[in-house]
Amino acid sequence: MEEMVEQIELLLEQKDDIKLQEYLNNLNISDVEQLIDDLPEYGPRFIDSLSLKRAVNVFRILDFPTQERIIKKLPGTKIAEIVKELPPDDRTSLFSELHGDTVKAMILQLSAEDRKEALMLLGYKEDSVGRLMTPDYVTVKKTWDVNRVLAHLRKYGKNSETIDVLYVIDSSGVLVDDIRIRDILLVEPETKISALMDNRLIALNVNDPQEEAINVFRMNNRTALPVTDDNNILLGIVTVDDILWIANEEYTEDIQKIGGTEALDEPYMDMPLLKLVKKRVGWLIILFLGEMLTATAMGFFEAQIAKAVVLALFVPLIISSGGNSGSQASTLIIQAMALGEVTVADWWRVMRREIVSGLLLGLTLGIIGFMRIYAWTLFSDIYGPHWILVGLTVGIALVGVVLWGSLAGSMLPLLLKKLGADPATSSAPFVATLVDVTGLIIYFTIAVTLMRGVML
Template sequence: MEEMVEQIELLLEQDNNTQLQEYLNNLNISDVEELIGELPEHGPRFIETLSINRAVNVFRILDFPTQERIIKKLSGDKIAEIINELPPDDRTSLFSELHGDAVKALILHLSPADRKEALSLLGYKEDSVGRLMTPDYIAVKKSWDVNRVLSHIRQFGKNSETIDVIYVLGDKGVLLDDIRIREILLVDPDTKISQLMDGRLIALKATDPQEEAINIFRMNNRTALPVTDDEDILLGIVTVDDILWIANEEYTEDIQKIGGTEALDEPYLDINLFKLVKKRIGWLVILFLGEMLTATAMGYFEHAIEKAVVLALFIPLIISSGGNSGSQASTLIIQAMALGEVTVVDWWRVMRREIVSGLMLGVTLGLIGFIRVAALGSFTTLYGPHWILVAFTVGFSLIGVVLWGSLAGSMLPLLLKKLGADPATSSAPFVATLVDVTGLIIYFSIAVMIMKNLLG
């Protein structure tokens, strides 16, 4: 080993990169690892010099502190190569251990295109804030004065995503505060940054859902927000233009889901026809199978229908009223959740409101239904001699079905959210299908109670 170290030191002294590369590529992987242990300050150069396959094989057997130290010193191109060539298990292990400043160093050296891939590889979920962040921002120390900050902005500001907000960092890159540029421009140049800090910091976590970031931007009127890791180390920023784009995508996706189809990932006129059918067929099959349960429910009450055929006349009226009220409630709650007005913890308040509003809506429709049946029944023979019982059956059924539709439509989005699913998938067709089946059960159960002497 001593002889090997001496030879390497000689090549380093001569700055003979060609011979250094040849020498390193002819060593065993374990020998290169030992060399990095003996000459840690030259570890990054050894990794840069090795062919990519050997560099990856050496890098993957180094201990994590050495990997982290080397990553901070590598060029962006070499980082991108190593990340992409690492076996998935080694890559996951590395990223799970990486400290915030190492992550920042990693994404800072990558091009925008490579950065997107790196953020994906870093394990940030597709719908997380981590996928949106950029490392192009202005950061300063709290001990600096305004003169030094302005000089720093002149030097690095042109490469920043925004200079509207300046970020104040402590030890190891921990985010302490953010200061708007106007506050810096309007004070004496000798003022210390620490004197401008107010502690009113709003920051996102890299693992936060993008949907939460949309609400935070909306409520705080910010052009950019900082993104930190679990140790409050500043990793990057998210700007409002990215958030507006995501908000538009979220809105489009939710509207498509509410309509009872999978979200389209391409414009409607551009998407392949077979792909479009594939996106729609899944939900249609599920809803079709659900609607088949209505036949099962009707089969169960076949005897009642035979005894009073007139009941069948009102089936479309009953189930459509329940489905409509459920769809209304579902759409209102999904929209309120998207705007941050309602969360899962508000379920009881939502239920109370829907019980009251569902009863009021049901009574209104029930009265209209009762009056309509009673009016025709008293002047015609359309509903038979027992038209008054039919009128009461329709009236009370509408109250029950509309109330149930409102409750089901409002509670399903909250239940799905609690279970970790997307509330938009409790779409209007899904709620309507559920209420169709249960609405029939409510209708015929009330009919049996009111008209039991006739149906017995």
């Protein structure tokens, strides 16, 4: 890559536009995209130098902030050409991100048919499958034979986003079935389409959430899926390249939320510093206020701590163990929900598993905690003559806190999903804060119960 950048920089220095154009047009699309990332100030010039088809293919794989920067600096005629040639789904994605006036100006550059198509796609909800679909596909009738299908494909296939799958519709446009192209190519030319149909149709609804579409693609080996309305009328198709893009965005957003921040709508290095701070400060304030409750909880047990100062030594151990187990459970459940392995209806099964695993994990840490106190008493009297009570308090508290952390971490994402919120917002820091406060109450309650009349 360094050699490529050096060659480009040399051509730019020589101001040899013809050689620059020739060099760029001979590179892979992904290499040009990488060059734009490495030399962002020359991005518009690179796009302008490419042939139209290659410029479109490069432009459509750029992230939106880069697309926006390029649009602002490209000649109007070049922008119009690129927008006209963009696949409808990519065009819709671009329009949905741009400001209204810019979108209006771009839509006016389209033909009447493309303009109608763009406005229709923009009419669907932002996170719906309708925003991802393209109307470029090939349909056939079940009464046709393979000869007619192939002739139809030669005539209209070049305008389709993919010809891996053909869609069988009836006279009203209702989707009946889908057939893979290989099934057509491997049978006799006189074979009727009806003979190839298996009626095992998988389709998306135009109003389905995009996240649901990701799961459908994940569970089925398809490069494209048809999109229908509530009456099963075929409206378009969604291809796997768009789904992979959305899946990456969803994954990135969930990871950012799990980390205790709002989802970033721009790449980290492109986001203005003050905007980045604004994205982070809200969660930090909420978590800070939550952690203040730990001081309230400790204040409630101030008298007990004064009588047995040794209890305070284990506060960090107790609350961190509960927070860690809660964060583990929360992350595992959020990931399982994102993959479609767990739904809200599975809450009881999840709870049973977390009760058992929480007890086993808590027992493991509790035994280690007790043995640690026992080992220290062999060399010092830091825990005093009642070290067994201290050890039992810490051991039993670890069982309770880890069990509670596992339950809270696993149930919160499911509860948020049930309430219609994003499960990722029950982030690890949020769960940890909740378990910190309740963990202290569990710890000191057990201490009071075991040590009353002896140390307290």
